[in-house]
Amino acid sequence: MAAEDGPGQAQIMAGEPGPAGRRGGIRQVARLAGVSISTVSRALNGYADVNADTRARVAEAAESLGYHPSWAAATLRRAETRTVTFMVSKPWTKFVDPFFLGLLDGLELALSAGGYHLQVVMAREYDREFETIRRIVAVGRCDALVFARTRPVDERVEFMKTAGLPFATVGRTFAGDHDWIDRDTESMGRMGVERLVALGHRRIALLSAPLRYTYMHQMRDGVRAALAQAGIAPDPAMEVECYLSRATGAEAVRQLFVGRGRAPTALLCGNDMIAMSAMEGLAALGLVPGQDVAVIGAEDMPLSAHVTPALTTFSLDLEGMGQRLGRMVLARLAGAPGPLQEWVETQLVIRQSDGPARPE
Amino acid sequence: MAAEDGPGQAQIMAGEPGPAGRRGGIRQVARLAGVSISTVSRALNGYADVNADTRARVAEAAESLGYHPSWAAATLRRAETRTVTFMVSKPWTKFVDPFFLGLLDGLELALSAGGYHLQVVMAREYDREFETIRRIVAVGRCDALVFARTRPVDERVEFMKTAGLPFATVGRTFAGDHDWIDRDTESMGRMGVERLVALGHRRIALLSAPLRYTYMHQMRDGVRAALAQAGIAPDPAMEVECYLSRATGAEAVRQLFVGRGRAPTALLCGNDMIAMSAMEGLAALGLVPGQDVAVIGAEDMPLSAHVTPALTTFSLDLEGMGQRLGRMVLARLAGAPGPLQEWVETQLVIRQSDGPARPE
DNA sequence: AAGCAGGGCAAAAACGATTTTGGTTTCGCC
DNA sequence: GGCGAAACCAAAATCGTTTTTGCCCTGCTT
Numbered sequence: 001m002a003a004e005d006g007p008g009q010a011q012i013m014a015g016e017p018g019p020a021g022r023r024g025g026i027r028q029v030a031r032l033a034g035v036s037i038s039t040v041s042r043a044l045n046g047y048a049d050v051n052a053d054t055r056a057r058v059a060e061a062a063e064s065l066g067y068h069p070s071w072a073a074a075t076l077r078r079a080e081t082r083t084v085t086f087m088v089s090k091p092w093t094k095f096v097d098p099f100f101l102g103l104l105d106g107l108e109l110a111l112s113a114g115g116y117h118l119q120v121v122m123a124r125e126y127d128r129e130f131e132t133i134r135r136i137v138a139v140g141r142c143d144a145l146v147f148a149r150t151r152p153v154d155e156r157v158e159f160m161k162t163a164g165l166p167f168a169t170v171g172r173t174f175a176g177d178h179d180w181i182d183r184d185t186e187s188m189g190r191m192g193v194e195r196l197v198a199l200g201h202r203r204i205a206l207l208s209a210p211l212r213y214t215y216m217h218q219m220r221d222g223v224r225a226a227l228a229q230a231g232i233a234p235d236p237a238m239e240v241e242c243y244l245s246r247a248t249g250a251e252a253v254r255q256l257f258v259g260r261g262r263a264p265t266a267l268l269c270g271n272d273m274i275a276m277s278a279m280e281g282l283a284a285l286g287l288v289p290g291q292d293v294a295v296i297g298a299e300d301m302p303l304s305a306h307v308t309p310a311l312t313t314f315s316l317d318l319e320g321m322g323q324r325l326g327r328m329v330l331a332r333l334a335g336a337p338g339p340l341q342e343w344v345e346t347q348l349v350i351r352q353s354d355g356p357a358r359p360e
Numbered sequence: 361m362a363a364e365d366g367p368g369q370a371q372i373m374a375g376e377p378g379p380a381g382r383r384g385g386i387r388q389v390a391r392l393a394g395v396s397i398s399t400v401s402r403a404l405n406g407y408a409d410v411n412a413d414t415r416a417r418v419a420e421a422a423e424s425l426g427y428h429p430s431w432a433a434a435t436l437r438r439a440e441t442r443t444v445t446f447m448v449s450k451p452w453t454k455f456v457d458p459f460f461l462g463l464l465d466g467l468e469l470a471l472s473a474g475g476y477h478l479q480v481v482m483a484r485e486y487d488r489e490f491e492t493i494r495r496i497v498a499v500g501r502c503d504a505l506v507f508a509r510t511r512p513v514d515e516r517v518e519f520m521k522t523a524g525l526p527f528a529t530v531g532r533t534f535a536g537d538h539d540w541i542d543r544d545t546e547s548m549g550r551m552g553v554e555r556l557v558a559l560g561h562r563r564i565a566l567l568s569a570p571l572r573y574t575y576m577h578q579m580r581d582g583v584r585a586a587l588a589q590a591g592i593a594p595d596p597a598m599e600v601e602c603y604l605s606r607a608t609g610a611e612a613v614r615q616l617f618v619g620r621g622r623a624p625t626a627l628l629c630g631n632d633m634i635a636m637s638a639m640e641g642l643a644a645l646g647l648v649p650g651q652d653v654a655v656i657g658a659e660d661m662p663l664s665a666h667v668t669p670a671l672t673t674f675s676l677d678l679e680g681m682g683q684r685l686g687r688m689v690l691a692r693l694a695g696a697p698g699p700l701q702e703w704v705e706t707q708l709v710i711r712q713s714d715g716p717a718r719p720e
Numbered sequence: 721a722a723g724c725a726g727g728g729c730a731a732a733a734a735c736g737a738t739t740t741t742g743g744t745t746t747c748g749c750c
Numbered sequence: 751g752g753c754g755a756a757a758c759c760a761a762a763a764t765c766g767t768t769t770t771t772g773c774c775c776t777g778c779t780t
Contacts, residue, residue, distance in 0.1 A: 025767085036730045037730090037766090038729080041768055049728060051727085066498060068495065070766050071432075071500055072432045072500065072766080075432040075767090078768060121477070122478065124469065139430070306636060307667065396759065398759075398761075414758080429738090432735085436764095436765050437764070
């Protein structure tokens, strides 16, 4: 049962105890268990044609040697990595977008339940992001790719469609004919406006996030639809696009309130960063957010509940969204037919930053 | 010069155009360039003993085929992954700690300059974090490991010391005899107190972050030293440990201000989250931060400049720190002798949340 | 008693690169 | 003109798995 101790073997044994972890490899396990390496492999991978006794002996040997199969070797042979890559884009690394943290948490949970690893890679620039994709695809370090911040027409998506590597995105494109999961941003826009209208507001401005992202188009569509439904005439001046500068919302506020006839009484913002900045901007003009001007955010950052006034915004079960995303990817890898697509609902969290319109 | 077209070859050619990316492999490149695969490898890896002409032909062939060497195969053969793993711990995924985003940015920059990839893995629980390390080490997916949030006595560090895989940490342990980079937290504590003393404060409370992390010990040491130097008697009641709950700082404020004789006039906080929460807590008690009570934070979150009053805090060149960390890891991988250790300086950013002490 | 099915395992062939080994030119030099 | 060295490249070994192939043996059937 035990391995014989020929001198040749002793030599090999003396070979690599190694630093640790990498000690031995499958061969050592085989020797210790007194079986061939192929049996070790089949035993450890749960194949049926191996005796229960043998399997136990192999498992024990592997355990006692601290054996884990070499990831490179296994990957090379079976031509799959059991790994999914999430690519983080530049704006997320620069600004504190908490968005993806909870998402990754859920994603990791779902993937590891399916026997897959999650790996994150960072792309520093948008251009390099594209090059990063190319490399990921070419070099074969993962079985599927996930990324977010989709644009209406997204070259990354177009490339991936032709690349042959399974992928999914957080957020959709206009075409939308691939695997994605997305917030129902349109209904966020709609619900926001409906809430403000119910509070008596008629002059509602949209402080939108950059329109290069798809979701902002959806949200704007929702806003416009709800405004129309409330019988409020569209006013292009009431839509301001905010970029990712520090004073993003504050600048928009200046633009809307200083030196114009009819300033808005309510602000609907594309994200919480804009909303908080806008509240600062209002305060600087001597206006009290929540009393003089209603403000509604989006995305519910952890700090949003702790500013003054606490921000009314839209919240989302990010971890749940991540899990659904993970299961979607697993389904794709298991060969699901057709594009997989899911919406997740958001809900309005009412706090103190929105209030009724002042009588004029 | 061109490859011949025997029928056997045609068969092979017909083999795998593949989905994309994985089309061909080194063999195709060799055939197209009219050389052997070993020459392709040596040409592409920049070895000297290959003719410039040949090298160009190979490069062109590789380019035109979109060839990238299989990561698994290359790794298997040369027994190094050219990859560094950063492990993100649970608290960072749960709360929005912007800390590591800039850090990762810098780290990636430095590593990629050295030909290494950065990969991030998430550990969901502290326990699983340890198990994650084990697996990373055993399975050999990277050449070095980096993690943060070190504790005074850190079992992860102890394990890595015996594991034989190069590693570095952000933050040190008490022992500190491994590779690390760390903020000079002690001087932060010292500078904070000195600043407050200079503003006339004598009753200075420390709202510390969890003491399970090393850095908080360092900061506390600095605080105590500076207090002693200013001739202020130590008062255990003036040190409150705050945990990562939402109201982290606000609770401490209640504890310090409600129903006690001599409340502090200044708060030095272990991080900005605590500081902002403390300011909320003060406001709830009718106290104006920056006027009635001075507040100083630490870590300079992006939002800290935009709360009211803007938070005085300590800032740090995170990206630079990441780059230094990356270079440190590269040095280790290049076989540097002895432990590598670096301090990074922080600087006090004075904004509006700290003010002079009220005359009593 | 021979044949057959099939469980259990060993041997060997991949996987796709890198590295070692060795062989063939070319060239310079005496 | 012969010899040695250098330059250049091909062939083959190798990394550590997984998977295919096929052998041996047991036990059951006819």
